[in-house]
Amino acid sequence: xxxxENGGALMEAQHLxxxxxxxxxxxxxxxxxxxxxxxxxxxxxxxxxxTVFNMLTGLYKPTAGRIALGGRNVTRMRPDQITSLxxxxxxxxxxxxxxxxxxxxxxxxxxxxxxxxxFGSIVRAPWVRREERAVVARARELLAYVGLRESVFDQLxxxxxxxxxxxxxxxxxxxxxxxxxxxxxxTAGMNPNESAALTxxxxxxxxxxxxxxxxxxxxxxxxxxxSERVTVLDHxxxxxxxxxxEVRHDARVIEAYLGTAA
Amino acid sequence: xxxxxxxxxxxxxxxxxxxxxxxxxxxxxxxxxxxxxxxxAIVIGIVLPFAFSSNSGxxxxxxxxxxxxxxxLGLNIVVGFAGLLDLGYVAFFxxxxxxxxxxxxxxxxxxxxxxxxxxxxxxETGIHLNFLLILxxxxxxxxxAGTIIGLPTLRLRGDYIAIVTLAFGEIIGEVAVNGTxxxxxxxxxxxxxxxxxxxVDLPYFPGIGHFNLLxxxxxxxxxxxxxxxxxxxxxxLRDSRLGRAWIALREDEVAAVSMGIPLVKTKLQAYAIGAAxxxxxxxxxxxxxxxxxxxxxxxGFSVLILxxxxxxxxxxxxxxxxxxxxxxxxxxxxxxxxxNNAPSKIGLNFQLTSVQFGIYGFLLVLVMVLRPQxxxxxxxxxxxxxxxxxxxxxxxELAEPVPEMNIGAVE
Numbered sequence: 001x002x003x004x005e006n007g008g009a010l011m012e013a014q015h016l017x018x019x020x021x022x023x024x025x026x027x028x029x030x031x032x033x034x035x036x037x038x039x040x041x042x043x044x045x046x047x048x049x050x051t052v053f054n055m056l057t058g059l060y061k062p063t064a065g066r067i068a069l070g071g072r073n074v075t076r077m078r079p080d081q082i083t084s085l086x087x088x089x090x091x092x093x094x095x096x097x098x099x100x101x102x103x104x105x106x107x108x109x110x111x112x113x114x115x116x117x118x119f120g121s122i123v124r125a126p127w128v129r130r131e132e133r134a135v136v137a138r139a140r141e142l143l144a145y146v147g148l149r150e151s152v153f154d155q156l157x158x159x160x161x162x163x164x165x166x167x168x169x170x171x172x173x174x175x176x177x178x179x180x181x182x183x184x185x186x187t188a189g190m191n192p193n194e195s196a197a198l199t200x201x202x203x204x205x206x207x208x209x210x211x212x213x214x215x216x217x218x219x220x221x222x223x224x225x226x227s228e229r230v231t232v233l234d235h236x237x238x239x240x241x242x243x244x245x246e247v248r249h250d251a252r253v254i255e256a257y258l259g260t261a262a
Numbered sequence: 263x264x265x266x267x268x269x270x271x272x273x274x275x276x277x278x279x280x281x282x283x284x285x286x287x288x289x290x291x292x293x294x295x296x297x298x299x300x301x302x303a304i305v306i307g308i309v310l311p312f313a314f315s316s317n318s319g320x321x322x323x324x325x326x327x328x329x330x331x332x333x334x335l336g337l338n339i340v341v342g343f344a345g346l347l348d349l350g351y352v353a354f355f356x357x358x359x360x361x362x363x364x365x366x367x368x369x370x371x372x373x374x375x376x377x378x379x380x381x382x383x384x385x386e387t388g389i390h391l392n393f394l395l396i397l398x399x400x401x402x403x404x405x406x407a408g409t410i411i412g413l414p415t416l417r418l419r420g421d422y423i424a425i426v427t428l429a430f431g432e433i434i435g436e437v438a439v440n441g442t443x444x445x446x447x448x449x450x451x452x453x454x455x456x457x458x459x460x461x462v463d464l465p466y467f468p469g470i471g472h473f474n475l476l477x478x479x480x481x482x483x484x485x486x487x488x489x490x491x492x493x494x495x496x497x498x499l500r501d502s503r504l505g506r507a508w509i510a511l512r513e514d515e516v517a518a519v520s521m522g523i524p525l526v527k528t529k530l531q532a533y534a535i536g537a538a539x540x541x542x543x544x545x546x547x548x549x550x551x552x553x554x555x556x557x558x559x560x561x562g563f564s565v566l567i568l569x570x571x572x573x574x575x576x577x578x579x580x581x582x583x584x585x586x587x588x589x590x591x592x593x594x595x596x597x598x599x600x601x602n603n604a605p606s607k608i609g610l611n612f613q614l615t616s617v618q619f620g621i622y623g624f625l626l627v628l629v630m631v632l633r634p635q636x637x638x639x640x641x642x643x644x645x646x647x648x649x650x651x652x653x654x655x656x657x658x659e660l661a662e663p664v665p666e667m668n669i670g671a672v673e
Contacts, residue, residue, distance in 0.1 A: 057520060083522035095517035097510050099642035108510045112522025114503050118531055121502030122495050128502075156645065176522055 010035045010180055010212045011056065011087075016065035018051050018236075025051045027236045028065075033180065033214055038206060040215045040223045043233035044256075049216045050092060052233070053182055056214070057089050058082040069180070084112035088178035090169045092185045092216070098158030102148060102168045105157050106139035109175030142171040146201075162189060174205075180212045181205065187219045195219055199226045224248065307486055311479040319599055321478045325550060327590025328485045329543045334570040334586030335492045335579065336539025341568065342577030342640065343505060344532035345512035346416065347424040350431025351567050353411070354404045354537040356438050356559040358544020361400035363459035363554035365391045372448040381472060383463045393465035393549065397488075397542050404541030405534040412533040416526055419515075431564055438556035458555030465549055475552070485546055489583075492539050496579045499535070508532055509642065562619065566593070569622055573629045575636025577643045584637055592625075593618065 058079035368388030378392030441453025574585025
């Protein structure tokens, strides 16, 4: 079942627990994410998927458990530290910086890979100018890569269409040069055609940019089509894990989650 | 989107007309126009004192207004750029002024330190540093103090920052008053309390000599140079990696930290830089008033500087300058020199200076009602305030993903 016994895991989360007050949102969940794989987390609403995401990216500190990235313990690190180590994410309910343009959003995404500090910015040394020019060029490149029309590059993020906002969010995440990309319900609000295109795009990301992708997804067609491995959460605990076909036929999953739909 | 209420239609048409005219003017003007106007303003700024006598009351007011504009620019970095509501900015005025008192007078009379000074200051007891060194010291001391105050404070959010900074401002003010009881050994104390550290050194520069209070022009050029320096730093920071990080944090902290922006460090930088400018201006004001007195450091001063930022337009660099000069002139020239006795002329028995805070309050209300984005609004803030973008409104519809082939929605 586990692909990563021989050290191929990019991120390993062991026995994660998260309690909010008395509520146990996540209870003893372990996930291995092998290098260059696409792994999905599925589960009914309130199963604790996003909580797991927030722990992996450092937004929540786990009550118990350990998270390792490339063998390095990152359990207690801050979100910005984890990002600079190569983890980027998107959000379920798009969180772009609305008063910034698409390009500026992507430039902010590159913050961790830039060096200009207070004095460098005030003096604007030649290397700072070069860095600024390079980051603008890179941002435009990334926006083109995710399929945004060039005519809206300099529009405010808040004024973009829903689909374009999703694209900008992915470009912003890619700007930090992640090894691991976490996508929180990327197909939410998309029609079947758009979802299919996104599925293709995720494969492209993995193969061209050598990314590893962890996905939270509701759309079973996307999940089954794209993931090598699926983890199923229910009420904060892991109830199944394995290749999509196996999970689809798991008795507990059908009972707890798929209901009569399967 | 463009839903017009009846009463607004006239205004909207007028605005559209104005915008058209402005665009037409922009087309006619050559590309160097903006730069040309800026250069002209700078030149006028530099030669302005020649239009007045060397100790004119107007130049005196201008010097004070400029020093407040410097403070306003400093606070604008904290409040405008980084979005941290600081109600205790007076703390940095105090520390800057005390930097002058400590390092530019005979207050620490057991010490004998003289660096780059001449005349009496070179032989007197105490610490006497050149005024430029004092400016640097004030900036450094305030930046360090800002970091120390900010470290516990900036982990808080929104209103709590305002409350804690207010408290720190009051603490520094109290320490200034009661510093007479803080003994540093040898009979020296930390501050002179309400008696004030007087007889501070007048700025001295080799080749120029000592400044004095009968010839105000050198003072004017010195504070103008400080203003230009602070302006330059403001512009550079706004258009930098750090400036973008501040906007990002202001808009959405969770998203910003997830993009690799360190929360506390980035906010601290804003706080420390803003503090440093407050300190520089504080040292200048101390020198110009020739005293560092604990009674100067009141909560009202923090509010005055904050009003400048708000009236000018939060986050707007030129707004901070205009707001600072405007309130500065009202405070130091219009009310005391020009209009002070106006009430008596219409038979009322009070002077305008005794109701000045009421006047500021009225102005603030006026601006908030008529032009909430400030006199010279900052582009992004304007968008946020006029509702051209609605950061929260979008969320509700996005939080509910449309169930499309979506078995997750089956609870």
